[in-house]
Amino acid sequence: xxxxxxxxxxxxxxVIGFALAVYWETQPGSQxxxxxxxxxxALAEIFGGICSLILGGVIFARNWLARRxxxxxxxxxxxxxxxxxxxxxxxDHELKNPLTAMRAGLANLxxxxxxxxxxxxxxxxxxxxxxxxxxxxxxxxxTELEQQSLERTSVNVSNILEEMVELIQAKPEACERSLxxxxxxxxxxxxxxxxxxxxxxxAIYNLLDNAVKYTRPGDRIEVRASEVEDHVVIEVADTGxxxxxxxxxxxxxxxxxxxxxxxxxxxxxxxxxxxxVVERHGGKVQLRSRIDQGTIFTINLPIR
Amino acid sequence: MVTIPExxxxxxxxxxxxITDNLAPFLERSGYLTRVAADGEEASQILPQYHPxxxxxxxxxxxxxxxxxxxKMRKSANWTPVILLTQVGESSERAMALEEGAxxxxxxxxxxxxxxxxxxxxxxxxxxGEPPLSSAPRLVCGDLHFDRRxxxxxxxxxxxxxxxxxxxxxxxxxxxxxELITRDRLLDAxxxxxxxxxxxxxxxxxAEIRRVLADDPVDPRFIETIPGNGYRxxxxxxxxx
Numbered sequence: 408x409x410x411x412x413x414x415x416x417x418x419x420x421x422v423i424g425f426a427l428a429v430y431w432e433t434q435p436g437s438q439x440x441x442x443x444x445x446x447x448x449a450l451a452e453i454f455g456g457i458c459s460l461i462l463g464g465v466i467f468a469r470n471w472l473a474r475r476x477x478x479x480x481x482x483x484x485x486x487x488x489x490x491x492x493x494x495x496x497x498x499d500h501e502l503k504n505p506l507t508a509m510r511a512g513l514a515n516l517x518x519x520x521x522x523x524x525x526x527x528x529x530x531x532x533x534x535x536x537x538x539x540x541x542x543x544x545x546x547x548x549x550t551e552l553e554q555q556s557l558e559r560t561s562v563n564v565s566n567i568l569e570e571m572v573e574l575i576q577a578k579p580e581a582c583e584r585s586l587x588x589x590x591x592x593x594x595x596x597x598x599x600x601x602x603x604x605x606x607x608x609x610a611i612y613n614l615l616d617n618a619v620k621y622t623r624p625g626d627r628i629e630v631r632a633s634e635v636e637d638h639v640v641i642e643v644a645d646t647g648x649x650x651x652x653x654x655x656x657x658x659x660x661x662x663x664x665x666x667x668x669x670x671x672x673x674x675x676x677x678x679x680x681x682x683x684v685v686e687r688h689g690g691k692v693q694l695r696s697r698i699d700q701g702t703i704f705t706i707n708l709p710i711r
Numbered sequence: 712m713v714t715i716p717e718x719x720x721x722x723x724x725x726x727x728x729x730i731t732d733n734l735a736p737f738l739e740r741s742g743y744l745t746r747v748a749a750d751g752e753e754a755s756q757i758l759p760q761y762h763p764x765x766x767x768x769x770x771x772x773x774x775x776x777x778x779x780x781x782x783k784m785r786k787s788a789n790w791t792p793v794i795l796l797t798q799v800g801e802s803s804e805r806a807m808a809l810e811e812g813a814x815x816x817x818x819x820x821x822x823x824x825x826x827x828x829x830x831x832x833x834x835x836x837x838x839x840g841e842p843p844l845s846s847a848p849r850l851v852c853g854d855l856h857f858d859r860r861x862x863x864x865x866x867x868x869x870x871x872x873x874x875x876x877x878x879x880x881x882x883x884x885x886x887x888x889x890e891l892i893t894r895d896r897l898l899d900a901x902x903x904x905x906x907x908x909x910x911x912x913x914x915x916x917x918a919e920i921r922r923v924l925a926d927d928p929v930d931p932r933f934i935e936t937i938p939g940n941g942y943r944x945x946x947x948x949x950x951x952x
Binding site: 570 | 874908911915
C-alpha cells in the first residue's frame with residue numbers, strides 16, 4: 408500500500424498508549440494515581456491550543472499535498488505538450504517528402520514532352536499516394552487500438568510464433584539472415600494466454616518484420632519464448648547494427664525514426680503499434696541494445 | 712426499333728468538392744449518369760425528381776449528414792441502393808452502416824476502381840423497390856438463422872456460439888450472397904484495416920465459422936473458397952421481418 412506509512416504515523420500514539428496501558432496493567436502492586444488540577448482559564452487555553460494545532464496541521468498537510476499534486480500535473484502537462492509538438496513535427500516531416508515528390512512529379516507530367524518521362528512521373532505519383540494512404544491507415548489503426556475493446560480468447564502463443572516465423576521466412580530478405588525459433592517443451596510447453604489473437608498476430612509480425620528490416624544480410628535473428636511466473640515472455644534478439652543510446656528512449660514513439668532507419672521504407676509506426684497492443688493487454692515492452700553487437704526486444708504478456 | 716439500354720443513374724453526395732469534381736467524371740466514364748449533391752439536404756430535394764438507381768453517400772456532411780439521410784430514406788420506404796463512404800473507418804461506424812440499411816460501405820481513402828466494382832455488385836443484386844438484404848433484421852439460409860439486432864445465430868434451432876469478429880464476418884458474407892469477396896475487402900469491411908498477415912486472419916475466422924456450422928469446404932452449403940481470390944456465400948439468403 409502506497410500510503411501505509413501515513414496511517415502508521417497516525418496510529419502510532421494510540422499503539423504506544425495501548426502498549427503502556429497493557430504494560431502497567433501487568434505490573435504487580437497498586438497503581439499510582441495522578442491528579443491534574445487546572446482552572447477554567449487554563450483548560451480553555453489548553454483546549455483552544457490543541458484544536459488550533461490539529462487544524463493547523465491538517466491545513467498545512469493539505470496544502471503540502473496539493474502543491475505536490477500540482478507539480479506532478481504541471482510536469483505531466485509539460486511532457487504531453489512536448490510530445491504533441493514532437494509528434495506534429497514528425498508528422499509534418501513524414502508528409503513533406505511525399506508531397507514534394509508529388510509536386511515534382513506533377514511538374515514533369517505537365518512539362519515533359521517525352522512519353523516515357525510522363526509514365527515515370529505517373530508511377531511515382533501513384534507510389535507516393537499509396538505511401539500517404541498507408542500513413543493515414545496506420546495512424547488510424549493506432550488511435551483505434553487505444554480505444555477498441557479487446558476480443559479476448561484463449562490464445563496459443565507457440566502456434567502464432569511458429570506461423571509468423573514461417574511467414575517471415577518466406578520474405579526474400581529473410582533468406583539472407585539466419586532466423587531461428589526456440590520454444591520450451593520441457594517440463595511443459597508455453598501456456599495459452601488470454602488475449603486478442605488478431606492484435607497479437609499484428610504485434611508479433613511487426614516485431615519480426617522489424618528485426619529482418621533493421622539487420623544486414625548474414626545477421627542472426629533468434630526468437631525465443633518462455634514462461635516467467637505469471638507471464639509469457641517473448642524475445643527477439645539480433646546481431647544487427649544496434650541502436651545508439653540516445654535513441655533507445657524514443658524508438659517506441661509514434662513516427663520516430665532513428666538515424667539508421669531513415670534510409671529504409673516504413674512509416675515509423677511499427678514499434679508504436681507493438682507497444683500499444685502489448686500495453687492494452689496489460690503487458691510491457693523493453694529493449695536493450697549495444698552498438699555493433701545487436702538488439703534484443705522483449706515482450707511481457709500476462710497469462711490471465 | 713432498337714432500344715438502347717439506359718445508363719444507370721447515380722447520385723453522388725459529398726460536401727468535399729475535390730472528391731466530387733474528380734469522382735463524377737470518373738463515374739461518367741465508367742458508364743453511369745451522375746449527378747452531384749453537396750449535402751444530405753440538397754440530396755433529399757433531388758431524390759424525388761431524379762430517381763437514381765443508386766446513391767453514393769458520404770457520412771460526414773454539414774446540415775444533413777449521410778447517416779440521417781439514409782435513415783430518412785429507409786423510413787419512408789425508399790429502397791434505392793446506397794453505398795456509404797465512411798470517413799474515419801471507426802469500427803462502430805462500419806457496424807452501423809449495414810444495420811441502418813446501407814447496401815455496402817467503403818472506407819476513405821478508396822480506390823475509384825473498387826468503388827465501380829461495388830456499384831456493379833450492388834446494382835446486380837438490387838431488386839427495384841424491394842428492401843435490400845442488408846436492411847433485414849433477420850437473415851435466413853436453410854436452417855441457418857441470423858438475428859442481426861441480437862447478434863445471435865441458430866442452426867437447426869440450436870444456438871451456435873461465434874466470436875464477435877466471426878459474427879460480423881458471417882453477417883457481411885450473408886448480406887452479400889453470391890458475390891466473390893476478396894480477403895482484402897473482408898479485412899477492410901470487418902476489421903477496418905489491412906496488414907501483411909491480415910489475409911491469414913480472415914482465413915482463421917472463416918475456418919472458425921465453418922467448424923461451428925459444420926460446413927464442408929469441399930462441398931460447401933454456405934461458404935465457398937475461391938482459390939487465390941477470396942470467398943463467396945453460396946447459400947440462398949432470404950430476409951425475415
